[in-house]
Amino acid sequence: MSMSREGRLPPDGLDAVEAEAWRFIEAGGRSFRAPFHSGVLGSIGPDGPNLRTVILRGADGAGRRIWCHTDIRSPKIAELSADPRVAWTFYDEPSRLQLRAWGRAVIHFGDDLARHRWQATVLNSRRIYHAVAPPSSISPVATGGLPPELDDARWTPELSERGEANFAALETVISRLEALYLHHAGHRRASFRYDASGARTAADWLIP
Ligand SMILES: Cc1cc2nc3c(=O)[nH]c(=O)nc-3n(C[C@H](O)[C@H](O)[C@H](O)COP(=O)(O)O)c2cc1C
Secondary structure, eight states: OOOOTTBOOOOSSHHHHHHHHHHHHHHHHHOTTSTTSEEEEEEEETTEEEEEEEEOOEEETTTTEEEEEEETTSHHHHHHHHOOEEEEEEEETTTTEEEEEEEEEEEEOSSHHHHHHHHTSOHHHHGGGGOSSOTTOOOSSOOOOOOGGGSGGGOOHHHHGGGGGGEEEEEEEEEEEEEEEOBTTOOEEEEEEEOTTSOEEEEEEEOO
């Protein structure tokens, strides 16, 4: 990806822009070195919009789905159970490309998909799922929330398996995707819509 401050020009045509956007999202879901490896996930909370940074853990462009991982006890799960509508935003500063997506969340917990994703989760990423108290609960002291038996000396793959009890894979089924290319020669913005089966129902240039 270009590192120029000029920004990145979109490829020719809406089909190519859409393909590039999904390619970047899929790459971000595969590698921590890729742009778009983290994004901001928005849900609707009891007090209004709620945003948080999450790691993109996978994407399937053909299936119009993206995934992140979280603790089943976290407030975002309750929010998404009450209202599954979500928005995502990703920004890569070196290329000055913003990707936005909207869709519906599907919570995978204790099912085949969650099991498969847990098995693919590396040892170090499993640690946070061992927090004794639920994420967001108030603590009398500053703490990472992990029990003492999880200190480095005793942290083993066998012990890590207990974290699966709190592990959820959060799927978003994308219904709309937008790409905004900032460029000194003129910005470009494209929008794509999908129906429930993932078929594209619209592809449009927008005024940036
Ligand atoms: C770089 C970064 C990556 C993060 N990745 C995740 C993640 O993949 N999953 C997650 O649940 N929280 C992640 N967090 C923490 C969330 O931003 C948030 O603080 C936490 O999930 C609590 O959100 P909630 O109270 O809305 O449930 C990440 C935070 C940062 C700064």
